[in-house]
Amino acid sequence: MTTQQRRIGFLGPFGTFTEEALRSQKDLLDAELVPMRTFVDVLNSTQNGTVDLGFVAIENAIEGTVNVTLDTLAFDTELRIQREVVLDIKMNLMAKPGTKMSDIKTVMSHPVANAQCRQYLRKNLPDVEVLPANSTAEAARLTSEAQGMAALGPASAGKLYGLDLMGVDVADLKGNQTRFLVVGSEGVPARTGNDKTTVVLAQHENKPGSLVAILHEFSARNLDLTKLTSRPARPAFGDSHTALGQYSFIIDIDGHIDDDILANCLVNVRAKHADVKFLGSYPAAGNGSTEKRVAASEAWTQATEWMNQIRNQVY
Numbered sequence: 001m002t003t004q005q006r007r008i009g010f011l012g013p014f015g016t017f018t019e020e021a022l023r024s025q026k027d028l029l030d031a032e033l034v035p036m037r038t039f040v041d042v043l044n045s046t047q048n049g050t051v052d053l054g055f056v057a058i059e060n061a062i063e064g065t066v067n068v069t070l071d072t073l074a075f076d077t078e079l080r081i082q083r084e085v086v087l088d089i090k091m092n093l094m095a096k097p098g099t100k101m102s103d104i105k106t107v108m109s110h111p112v113a114n115a116q117c118r119q120y121l122r123k124n125l126p127d128v129e130v131l132p133a134n135s136t137a138e139a140a141r142l143t144s145e146a147q148g149m150a151a152l153g154p155a156s157a158g159k160l161y162g163l164d165l166m167g168v169d170v171a172d173l174k175g176n177q178t179r180f181l182v183v184g185s186e187g188v189p190a191r192t193g194n195d196k197t198t199v200v201l202a203q204h205e206n207k208p209g210s211l212v213a214i215l216h217e218f219s220a221r222n223l224d225l226t227k228l229t230s231r232p233a234r235p236a237f238g239d240s241h242t243a244l245g246q247y248s249f250i251i252d253i254d255g256h257i258d259d260d261i262l263a264n265c266l267v268n269v270r271a272k273h274a275d276v277k278f279l280g281s282y283p284a285a286g287n288g289s290t291e292k293r294v295a296a297s298e299a300w301t302q303a304t305e306w307m308n309q310i311r312n313q314v315y
Contacts, residue, residue, distance in 0.1 A: 009035075010034070043069070079185060116176065136153030139153055191259070231250060256281040
């Protein structure tokens with residue numbers, strides 16, 4: 001009996017930074033890689049079972065959150081995050097062989113990539129038209145078929161589509177990185193000791209101090225919030241309407257749902273402050289710092305044991 005090959009959807013065509021990040025995960029390379037037009041297509045295809053896993057960008061060090069990915073995960077699907085992957089990004093300006101800088105009339109790339117190079121374009125190509133593409137590799141492909149056009153993207157895409165590098169590592173800030181997520185309909189990966197948990201919060205009542213009260217639940221337990229994003233409230237948690245000025249909060253927490261202290265915190269948040277949608281507990285990229293979480297968990301365990309000893313005396 002043979003095991004069916006897994007299928008993983010990613011932002012295509014081949015040659016994108018997303019593919020590069022995906023190929024950095026050696027245990028995923030035995031899967032069939034399925035290029036798709038947009039991150040929404042990747043997530044919806046994962047939701048409906050067309051592919052087994054989705055691989056999507058969620059955050060860039062320069063441009064910030066990839067909102068279309070975050071909103072689709074938070075409000076439109078029931079997927080679980082399985083892991084995160086961080087890739088060093090070197091954005092390059094590429095064009096057909098023989099093209100001069102003075103020949104370039106249009107620059108094209110994914111909107112997030114274009115935004116990472118605003119200052120470079122303003123300084124070096126102030127009069128060009130900047131156009132969006134579905135992906136960096138799609139921009140490279142279109143550039144290979146046009147005159148007077150350049151693309152921003154990975155060198156691998158330029159090589160794939162026969163383009164020359166006209167500018168190397170042209171992002172506005174150095175140390176540029178993008179964070180990606182592997183998502184699926186599977187359960188929750190086991191605790192590794194270097195994990196993150198992501199949740200969506202919709203407050204029971206928006207009033208002065210309500211967000212502070214939520215944040216205090218985490219602070220009181222020495223839980224580190226590695227990211228907090230507000231997004232316009234969307235129909236979620238059974239709600240069917242929204243209004244301008246209403247927001248949901250998406251929070252990344254240093255820890256795993258299998259940590260008693262984190263589980264207790266989310267129980268308190270849900271009971272007292274906000275509806276909670278659980279997006280996953282998953283291995284974090286890199287080594288991370290776990291000293292605070294270990295100390296807090298040990299203190300919590302000791303306090304729980306102390307209380308259990310007292311409660312065991314009840315008759």
